[in-house]
Amino acid sequence: MKKFDIIESQMVPIVTENIDTDQIIPARFLKSTSKKGFGKNLFRDWRYEKDGIPNSKFILNNKKYKGQILVAGNNFGCGSSREHAAWALKDYGFDVIISSFFADIFKGNALNNGILPIEVKPEILKKIFDVLKNEFKTTAIVNLHDQLFEIKDHNILVKFKIDNYSKQCLMNGYDDIDFLLSQRHKIISFEKKKKW
Amino acid sequence: MNKTLFDKVWDNHLVSSIKNGPDILYIDKHLIHEVTSPQAFDILKERKIDFFRPEKTIATVDHNVPTLNQHLPIKDLLSRNQVKTLTENCKKHGITLFGLGNQYQGIVHVIGPELGITQPGMTIVCGDSHTSTHGAFGCIAFGIGTSQVAQVFSSQALLVKKPKSMRIIINGNINENVQPKDIILYIISKLGTDAGNGYFVEFSGEVFENMTMEGRMTVCNMSIEMGARGGMISPDKKTIDYVIGRKFSPKDSILDQKIKYWKTLKTDCDAVFDKEYELDGNLIKPMITYGTNPGMAMKIDGTIPYSKDLSFKKALKYMGLKAGKKLLGKKINYVFIGSCTNSRIEDFRAVAKIINGKKKSKNVNALIVPGSQQVAKQIIDENLDIIFKKSGFEIRQPGCSACLAMNEDKIPDGEYCVSTSNRNFEGRQGQGARTFLASPETAAKVAINGQISL
Numbered sequence: 008m009k010k011f012d013i014i015e016s017q018m019v020p021i022v023t024e025n026i027d028t029d030q031i032i033p034a035r036f037l038k039s040t041s042k043k044g045f046g047k048n049l050f051r052d053w054r055y056e057k058d059g060i061p062n063s064k065f066i067l068n069n070k071k072y073k074g075q076i077l078v079a080g081n082n083f084g085c086g087s088s089r090e091h092a093a094w095a096l097k098d099y100g101f102d103v104i105i106s107s108f109f110a111d112i113f114k115g116n117a118l119n120n121g122i123l124p125i126e127v128k129p130e131i132l133k134k135i136f137d138v139l140k141n142e143f144k145t146t147a148i149v150n151l152h153d154q155l156f157e158i159k160d161h162n163i164l165v166k167f168k169i170d171n172y173s174k175q176c177l178m179n180g181y182d183d184i185d186f187l188l189s190q191r192h193k194i195i196s197f198e199k200k201k202k203w
Numbered sequence: 204m205n206k207t208l209f210d211k212v213w214d215n216h217l218v219s220s221i222k223n224g225p226d227i228l229y230i231d232k233h234l235i236h237e238v239t240s241p242q243a244f245d246i247l248k249e250r251k252i253d254f255f256r257p258e259k260t261i262a263t264v265d266h267n268v269p270t271l272n273q274h275l276p277i278k279d280l281l282s283r284n285q286v287k288t289l290t291e292n293c294k295k296h297g298i299t300l301f302g303l304g305n306q307y308q309g310i311v312h313v314i315g316p317e318l319g320i321t322q323p324g325m326t327i328v329c330g331d332s333h334t335s336t337h338g339a340f341g342c343i344a345f346g347i348g349t350s351q352v353a354q355v356f357s358s359q360a361l362l363v364k365k366p367k368s369m370r371i372i373i374n375g376n377i378n379e380n381v382q383p384k385d386i387i388l389y390i391i392s393k394l395g396t397d398a399g400n401g402y403f404v405e406f407s408g409e410v411f412e413n414m415t416m417e418g419r420m421t422v423c424n425m426s427i428e429m430g431a432r433g434g435m436i437s438p439d440k441k442t443i444d445y446v447i448g449r450k451f452s453p454k455d456s457i458l459d460q461k462i463k464y465w466k467t468l469k470t471d472c473d474a475v476f477d478k479e480y481e482l483d484g485n486l487i488k489p490m491i492t493y494g495t496n497p498g499m500a501m502k503i504d505g506t507i508p509y510s511k512d513l514s515f516k517k518a519l520k521y522m523g524l525k526a527g528k529k530l531l532g533k534k535i536n537y538v539f540i541g542s543c544t545n546s547r548i549e550d551f552r553a554v555a556k557i558i559n560g561k562k563k564s565k566n567v568n569a570l571i572v573p574g575s576q577q578v579a580k581q582i583i584d585e586n587l588d589i590i591f592k593k594s595g596f597e598i599r600q601p602g603c604s605a606c607l608a609m610n611e612d613k614i615p616d617g618e619y620c621v622s623t624s625n626r627n628f629e630g631r632q633g634q635g636a637r638t639f640l641a642s643p644e645t646a647a648k649v650a651i652n653g654q655i656s657l
C-alpha cells in the first residue's frame with residue numbers, strides 16, 4: 008500500500024445523508040474478480056441516467072468540483088459490507104472522506120485500502136458544505152501525522168481522531184495482514200490452549 | 204461474575220490486545236461465497252501467503268447464481284467466472300465447497316445453521332453483512348470486508364476493536380398475528396437505523412425466549428439494519444435441540460462437553476451494558492416499510508408519517524408515495540419470498556398455511572426462493588410445493604435471488620415488490636425497483652389479494 012502523506016486538495020461535497028454502499032457501488036457491478044476498475048461505476052445510478060447519459064445535476068459530473076477529498080453527509084457507508092465501495096472510491100481518486108459519522112464496516116474497509124475517514128462534528132460538516140457551495144475552489148490540508156484537517160481561508164481547523172494502530176499502518180503503508188502474519192506464533196499457541 | 208454473553212464469547216476468543224489499538228480475535232468458522240472472496244484469494248497469491256487453516260473455512264455459491272436451470276452452465280459470463288474462480292480457489296486450498304448441484308448448497312446464512320456448522324459460542328465471520336444471523340445461536344458473528352477475508356485466510360484471526368454492548372429487552376404477550384420479522388422491523392423503526400452504531404446487541408426477554416430458532420435468526424439477521432455490528436441471543440434448550448444431530452454438529456462425548464459449555468453462555472445478572480432499551484411486546488403489530496431504509500417502517504394499517512427531513516422526502520419520492528397516506532389497498536405486482544432473512548422451512552410452512560386452497564391474484568408475480576437445497580427438498584417432502592403451485596406461485600432454486608438482484612431475478616423499474624428480504628435501499632431489487640419489506644405471512648396475503656392487506 009502507498010504511504011499516506013500530507014494531502015492538499017480541493018473537495019467534492021455530497022450532502023446526502025445515509026449514503027449506503029448500494030449507492031456507492033450497485034450490486035450489479037460486483038461481478039468482477041479483481042479489485043480494479045470500480046471507479047468508473049462509483050455512484051453509478053446517481054451519476055448516470057438510466058439510458059447511460061451522465062446526469063448533469065450530479066456533483067461528480069460537475070467539472071468545477073474535483074480533488075482527493077470527498078465530503079459526505081452523516082452516516083456514510085452504511086448497508087452492505089462490500090469492500091467494493093472502498094475500492095470504487097479509491098479507484099476514482101478519493102484518498103480522504105469527511106463526514107460526521109461513518110458506518111463501522113465501511114470505516115475498516117476504507118482504512119484497509121489506504122483511505123482516511125475523518126469524522127468531524129455536524130456543525131463543522133455543515134460549515135464545510137456551506138463554504139463549498141459558494142467557493143468550490145477552496146482547498147483543504149490533511150495532515151495525518153499531526154491529525155489535523157484544515158481549511159485555512161475559513162478558519163476551520165479540526166484535530167481528528169484515529170487510533171494509533173491505524174495511523175501507523177497508513178503512514179507506513181502496511182496493513183492488518185502484515186501485522187497478523189507477524190503474530191501467527193501467538194495465534195498458534197492460542198489454538199493449543201483454546202478449550203472451546 | 205459480571206460478564207455479558209458477548210464478553211464471555213469475546214474473552215474466549217481473545218488472542219491478545221494491542222495497546223491503543225484493536226484486539227486480535229480468533230475466528231472459529233469462516234464462511235465464504237463467490238462475490239467477496241476472489242480478491243482475497245488474490246491477496247494470498249500476490250503476497251505469497253499460505254492459507255493458514257483451510258479446514259475452518261466453508262464455501263458456498265449464492266449471491267449471483269441463477270435460480271432456474273442450475274444444472275446448466277451459468278449464462279451470465281461474469282457470474283459464471285466468479286463461480287468458477289471460487290471453485291478453483293477452493294480446490295487449490297483444500298476448502299470444502301457446496302457448489303451448484305451439491306445437496307448442501309444454499310444461502311450462506313441458511314446453510315450454516317442448517318448443517319450444524321454454526322454452534323453456540325463460536326466466532327463466525329463472512330464477507331457479507333448479514334452474518335449477524337448466526338448470533339441467534341449465541342455466537343459473535345459479523346460481516347467483514349474482503350481485506351479481512353484475506354486476514355482470516357492468512358491467520359484465522361482478525362484485528363477488531365471491541366464494540367460497546369447494548370441490550371434490547373422485550374417482554375409481554377405478542378399478538379398472534381405478529382411475526383419475528385414484524386418484531387425486528389418494529390425495533391428498527393423505534394430506535395432508528397443508526398441506534399446500534401458501534402454496538403453489539405443482545406436480545407433478551409420473554410419474546411425472544413418464546414421465539415423459534417428460525418425466528419431468532421430473522422431477528423439477528425436484521426440486527427445490523429439498526430447499525431449494530433451484530434446481534435445475539437443466549438443459547439437455551441431450544442438452541443441445543445436445534446444443533447444436535449446435524450451434519451457437522453459435535454457428537455457423543457464431545458457433544459456432552461460442548462453442551463456443558465453452551466449452558467454457561469448467559470449474561471450474568473449483575474452484568475452492565477453500555478446501553479439498554481426496553482420495549483413492550485404487547486404494542487407490536489404487523490409491520491411494513493414505506494421508505495428506502497428498514498427503519499422507515501410502520502404498522503401495516505398505519506399512515507405514512509410526515510417529515511421535513513430531505514433524505515426522508517427523497518425516499519418517499521423514490522417510492523412514489525405521499526406522507527399522510529395509507530398503504531393498505533395499494534396494488535402490488537411482485538411478491539418475493541426468500542433471502543437469508545426469511546427462506547427457512549418454517550417461513551414456507553407459514554406461507555403455505557395462508558395460501559392453501561387460494562389462488563394468487565392475477566396481477567401478481569409471486570416468487571418462492573428456498574434458502575437452500577435442503578429447504579427445497581423439505582418443501583417437496585412436506586408437499587408444500589403442491590400448495591404453492593396450485594396457488595400459482597413460482598418455486599425457484601436456492602440463492603440470494605431478488606434480495607440483491609445480482610442474477611436475473613430483478614424487479615422491473617418503478618414496480619412495487621413486497622419482499623421478505625432485509626433491505627429496501629434504492630435499486631436493491633433492481634434499478635428503480637420499489638421495495639416494501641414485510642413478513643412472509645404478509646407477503647403471502649399480498650400475493651393472494653393483489654394489494655397490501657392485513
Ligand code: SF4
Binds near residue numbers: 265310544602625
Ligand atoms: S439473501 Fe440477501 S442479504 Fe442474505 S446473503 Fe444473500 S444477498 Fe445478502
